[in-house]
Amino acid sequence: MASCKIVEQEGLWLDVCTGGELHTALQAGFPTERLIVHGNNKSDEEITESLKARAALIVVDSLQELEVLNGLANDMGCRAEVMLRLSPGVEVDTHTHIRLGHVDTKFGLSLANGLAMEGVKQALALPNLNLRGVHCHIGSQILELRPFRETVGLMVEFMAQVKTETGRELEDLNLGGGLGSHYLSEEPPPSVNKYAEAITDVLRAALIHHGLKEVRLFQEPGRSLVAEAGTTLYTVGVIKDIPGVRKYVSVDGGLSDNPRPALYEAKYEAIVANKANLPAAEKVTIAGKHCETDLLIQDIDLPPLEPGDILAVQTTGAYNYSMASNYNRLPRPAVVLASGGQAEVIVERETLSDLVRADRIPPHLKDTRATG
Ligand SMILES: Cc1ncc(COP(=O)(O)O)c(C=O)c1O
Known part of the structure; x- marks a missing residue:
């Protein structure tokens, strides 16, 4: 909850993608006029709670959800402010599990196969929905700007097609997240x-090219806002040298x-906090304590390590x-917020x-023991 407070104080909006995140x-x-609700499989309850909370926007992910949302908004006597999630079909160079903007994906409606336009027309025809704009999220931990530029071009081109085919000029464009963080030197x-410049340059040019309003x-951005703010502290235990x-x-x-x-073959760097000034002296592999190989970092050069480091x-x-x-029944660790020489437990x-x-x-x- 403390991170919601920081997001609020920074003047940002907040995305939630489950009832649990909404509840938090x-x-x-958190001011709900700055809340956006996501999810590819929102339950009726999650949708109802979002409408009750008067979330600013609900990002609809499927044709089925358009109907359900319209029905629930009708039952509640309100009109939902919606964006439609599209899949622009942009290829990105990141791990397959976090590559999300292509055609073969559970997320959104594809630009390539016409479902995106069908979704827009359906949304515009439903009386309890107010379609504000379109959304996409092409993936995560993206380290190049090319896919973002390409995405802006495709999304604006689609907005122009919407204007031509329906007469409606959409006012909101949501480009999702995806900007990578600095894991390895x-x-x-x-x-x-550079990211903001790349996007706004292409956006301005594309809007002018298609004769659309601003x-x-x-x-x-999720990862790029918070990943580098986090450091996990572990205590060294058993050290096993296999000659x-x-x-x-x-x-x-x-x-x-x-x-x-384990999920994405993600790589990390680390330092030994209590030996931060010592030079690296040996190559080691950092393992966790779970029932699998559970490797956190393979082949990292660190100062000589001892239990308790x-x-x-x-x-x-x-x-x-x-x-x-x-x-393996490990209790989750605490989360400590450290800033300006102060440290406070937030979880x-x-x-x-x-x-x-x-x-x-x-x-x-x-009573299994009593009955034998
Ligand atoms: C819809 C949506 N927006 C934004 C993000 C944040 O992505 P990232 O942390 O890569 O910026 C995600 C991550 O899953 C997402 O699904």
Whole structure:
């Protein structure tokens, strides 16, 4: 909830994509006139709660959802402000699991096969929807500007087609997120300024070219806002040197607090916090404590390590805590906000009691020892 507060204080809008995220935003008192609701499979309850909360915009992901949303808005006697998520078919060079703007995707309606235009026409015809604009999100951890430029061109071209075919000039364009973060020294992402320039240059030129008015431009940077703000601290435990093979250094977390290496082959850099001034002296592999190989970082040069050292893995502010689980019954770590020499806990460390809080033992399993 503290991060919702920071987003609010920075004057940003907030995206939610589940009822749980919506609940968190509402509990944090986030102003709902700056709330956008996403999701490719929103439940009736999630839609109803979003309408009740008067979220600024609902991004509709399918033809089916258009009908459902229209019906629920009708039941509630309101009109939903909507954007339609489109899939522009832009190829991006990122991991396949986070490459989202192409035709074969569960997200949005494709520009290429006509579903996007069908969706727009359907949305315009439904009485309880007010179609404000179009949305797309082509993927995540994108390190080049070419796909973003291409996307803007395609989306504006589509908005021009909408004007020609329906007479309606859409006022909102949402380009989603995707700008990469700096995980490895040798793979810097484009700066935010370069990214913004690239998008606005193409946007202005395309709007003029198609004779369209200026649009309200939305962008949804997630990772690039928060990833580099996060560092995960682990304590070094067992160190196992397999002569001639490799040296494994195990830490007190792993897959449960950071599934990204396993999911996306994500790579990280780290320092030893209590030996930050010492030069690298050996190549090691950092492993977690889970029941799989669970490697966090392979072949990293670090100062000589001993049990009890604190390993600081950098750029873990995005898709880490939010993806954490209790796999192997590990309690999730605390989250600490550090700024200007001050540190405050914003999410408490989970306890062993938290791990069994939701567990129930049915009566017939309770007395197994007595009955043998
Ligand atoms: C619709 C939408 N917008 C924005 C984002 C944020 O993406 P990123 O963190 O890559 O900027 C996501 C991530 O999944 C998304 O699904």
